[in-house]
Amino acid sequence: MRRLPVLVALIWVCSVFYVGIFLFVGGFLLVRLEVNRTSTCADVLSPGAQVKGDFCLSEPRFRRAVVLIIDALKADFTRYDPENTAPKPFENKLPVLDEMASSHPSHARLYTFRADPPTTTMQRIKGFTTGSLPTFIDVGNNFASNAILEDNLVHQLGQVGKRVVFMGDDTWVSLFPKKFHRSLPFPSFNVKDLHTVDNGILQNIYPTMEGDDWDVLIAHFLGVDHCGHRFGPDHPAMAEKLSQMDGVIRSVIKRLKNDTLLVVMGDHGMTDTGDHGGESQKETDAALFLYSSSPLFPAPGSQVEPEVVPQTDLVPTLALLLGVPIPYSSVGQVLLPLFPQNGSRGALTGLSQAEALWINVKQVNRFLETYSNMAKDIPPDSLSQLRADFSNISSQYLAAVHKGHLPSSELVVSMQNYLTAVRETCRASWARFSPFKMAAGLLILGVACVLCYVLSELSQVVIQEGLLKLPILSGLVV
Ligand SMILES: [Zn+2]
The missing domain is CATH 1.10.12 (Lyase 2-enoyl-coa Hydratase; Chain  A, domain 2)
Structure with a gap:
């Protein structure tokens, strides 16, 4: 006994x-529950969006996009200081971004692009395609493979028949199996190899751009990241790599048509020794460059513009500019300078700032309601405050639309504040290491x-x- x-x-x-x-695990291996629902074209409309007919069939702001991901493109690498007479190997080697942003302010912007931890490439790819805050353990994920099951941009683009062509880091092919119209993956496992992936892209990107067999072209370069791991940023090899990327961006810009948006971005930064994964600013702060050969941005100083763009915000922005629904689980916020203030730039310029924000607010509220029914990790106090904010915004917006008024600038600010509050609430639950728990x-x-x-x-x-x-x-x- x-x-x-x-x-x-x-x-x-x-x-x-x-x-x-x-x-x-609760403190270190951040955990989050996945919502496996997808947004539809009908979700975008009701109630109260001022878009006639089918959202996905209306003319979007851009028909095409080229997205160049330069792995570990740290914000510092893209700043250009003409007074720096003795630049280090990683300084002043990528002047094209700063040059375009300052000489063509209505066509280009360069922002600091802040990733959430963990700053590892796979989590970041997931982050800037789903708009969520992926963690080391996303419960509900498919354990047998790395495939992203959460709603994402690649899926949404495919749903409306956009041809997404991918080339570069082969991680993407395991994350998005059978989702690309065409893919040219190159091996990413050897961090000592600075050139195979980048040269593979360079042999294919220009002929692809000149052809007509694509709508969205994604190219993920690995050389800068691998150079960081192998030599650190302060090494002549980094100067060579960054200068090569400068040339690539110039050549891509030359080939861009008016209906195409160019996005150049880093997925994360790197420490002084070239590593990444944690939450220090050197690791989280990458660069984001946006460019169009047709005018896109307001005159400098005419609007308040962000200095730092959270990585989650690219997803809703790209979705609405390309005319697809915002992925279901995104907690990002549309980047307002890319949308006209009151739709005054002509009928074909797509959504105004208030319309884009309203679509965004409804989508985030829909996700929050679904998520809070599934999981209990969002504090009830915050949740009820967010619900109250949403119902306020909703009644004010619908009342304005009903009376035929433009939504007030206060309402635009309330919508921005609501989206920021949701993101911060989610971030506090999913993307913050807790040393005490650890x-x-x-x-x-x-x-x-x-x-x-x-x-x-x-x-x-x-x-x-x-x-x-x-x-x-x-x-x-x-
Ligand atoms: Zn790396």
Whole structure:
């Protein structure tokens, strides 16, 4: 009859281990629940969007887009300082971005593009295609493969018949199996190899752009990231790589047509030793460059513009500029300078700022309602505040539309504030390491190990003397 106490003791030790692991995972391996729903064209409309007919069939602002991802393109690499007479290898080597942004302000912008941790490439690709805040463990993910099951831009573009052509880092092909119209993956596993992926892209990108067999072209370069891992940023090889990228961007710009948006971006930054993964600003701050050969941005100084763009914000912005619904789980916010203030730039320029924000607010609210029904990690207080904000915005917006008025600038600000609040709430739940939980988890795991050792050393004595109740009782008290 001594089996029962032994079993209870084992279960108790196991549960102490689980508590320790649970706490550690909660603090370090950020966890999030996935919502496997997809947005539809009909979702975008009701209620109250001022878009006639089918949203997905109306003329979008851009018919095509070229997205160049330069892995680990840190914000610092793209700043140009003409007064710097002795630049380091990673300084002043990519002047094209700053040059275009300052000499063609209505065509180009250069922003700091802030990623959320973890700053690892796979999580970042997931982040800037779904608009969410992917963690190390996304519960509900397909464990058998890396395929992204959450709603994402590649899926939405495919749904409306856009031909997405991919070339570069082969990680994408495992994330989006069978989703591309055409793909040219190159091996990414050898971090010492600075050229295979980039040269593969360079052999194919210009003929592809000149052909007509694509609508969205994604090219993911790896050389800068690999150079960081191998040599660090402060090395002549980095100067060579960045100068090569400068040339690539110039050649792509020359081939752009008026109906095409160019996006050049880094997925994350790097530390002074060329590493990344954590949450330091050197690792999170990449660059985002947007360019169109037709005028796109307001005159400088005429609107408040962000200096730092959160990485999540690219997803809703690209979705609405290309005329597809915002992916279901996105918590991003449309980048307002890319939308006309009151639709005054002609009928074909797509949505105004207020319309884009309203579509965005409805989509984020829809996601928040679905998510909070599935998971309980968003604090109830924040949730009820966000619900109240949404219903306020909703009644004000619909009242304005009903009366035929333009939504007021206060309402535009409220919509922005609502979207920022949702994103921050989600970020606090999913994308922040918790050193306290990590330490508590480690401590409990340590105690459990010691207990195991003591129990195994004393097993004979404990069982014979009937002392098993002691640790069990003390465990129950703890
Ligand atoms: Zn890397």
